[in-house]
Amino acid sequence: EPEVTQTPSHQVTQMGQEVILRCVPISNHLYFYWYRQILGQKVEFLVSFYNNEISEKSEIFDDQFSVERPDGSNFTLKIRSTKLEDSAMYFCASRMTETETQYFGPGTRLLVL
Amino acid sequence: AQTVTQSQPEMSVQEAETVTLSCTYDTSESDYYLFWYKQPPSRQMILVIRQEAYKQQNATENRFSVNFQKAAKSFSLKISDSQLGDAAMYFCAYSEAGANNLFFGTGTRLTVIP
Numbered sequence: 001e002p003e004v005t006q007t008p009s010h011q012v013t014q015m016g017q018e019v020i021l022r023c024v025p026i027s028n029h030l031y032f033y034w035y036r037q038i039l040g041q042k043v044e045f046l047v048s049f050y051n052n053e054i055s056e057k058s059e060i061f062d063d064q065f066s067v068e069r070p071d072g073s074n075f076t077l078k079i080r081s082t083k084l085e086d087s088a089m090y091f092c093a094s095r096m097t098e099t100e101t102q103y104f105g106p107g108t109r110l111l112v113l
Numbered sequence: 114a115q116t117v118t119q120s121q122p123e124m125s126v127q128e129a130e131t132v133t134l135s136c137t138y139d140t141s142e143s144d145y146y147l148f149w150y151k152q153p154p155s156r157q158m159i160l161v162i163r164q165e166a167y168k169q170q171n172a173t174e175n176r177f178s179v180n181f182q183k184a185a186k187s188f189s190l191k192i193s194d195s196q197l198g199d200a201a202m203y204f205c206a207y208s209e210a211g212a213n214n215l216f217f218g219t220g221t222r223l224t225v226i227p
Binding site: 031033035042043044055058089091093098103104 | 146155157158160163204206208210211212215216217218219
């Protein structure tokens with residue numbers, strides 16, 4: 001069964017450094033998402049992406065964040081200058097249509113020191 | 114604003130028994146979707162079950178079923194014949210029809226006692 005994959009599974013970085021989190025959505029899906037989950041808290045929406053542009057973003061998704069679909073398969077989340085509070089689990093999700101279920105990847109655990 | 118409330122931070126169940134996890138939500142929309150996701154210790158989010166608000170029939174997936182009460186804005190998950198592998202964090206989630214984002218509850222941690 002096709003699934004969403006994410007790399008790396010874990011990343012440790014120094015405050016102020018740039019990180020890129022990578023996701024490969026399910027191949028025939030058209031809608032892509034990033035969510036984050038700070039340890040012990042609920043999962044929060046960051047951004048949605050469709051037709052090569054952001055369709056919606058939350059208040060969390062400020063100028064330090066950007067997303068890109070550089071080729072036909074990858075979907076990336078970049079954090080330009082990481083802060084301690086960016087430490088979280090980051091989940092990528094995708095779906096085929098607006099009415100279909102979102103399928104989540106296994107997540108990337110980001111730790112900012 | 115849409116909110117999803119899970120009032121049970123933790124629940125436990127004996128193996129082979131039945132447990133019900135509660136979820137309520139607040140919305141002014143009439144067309145929406147509700148979900149239960151499971152997050153085991155590996156922390157991957159796995160879809161358990163989905164319910165369309167326009168369907169009166171409660172969704173069922175093997176040992177998992179929901180009790181969807183639209184007027185009461187309640188969406189509980191029943192797990193029958195609980196297994197050790199059911200131990201996980203369970204999140205209730207809401208999505209407006211045609212909208213992009215999912216709104217999640219705070220989760221219920223389910224322990225299965227052998």
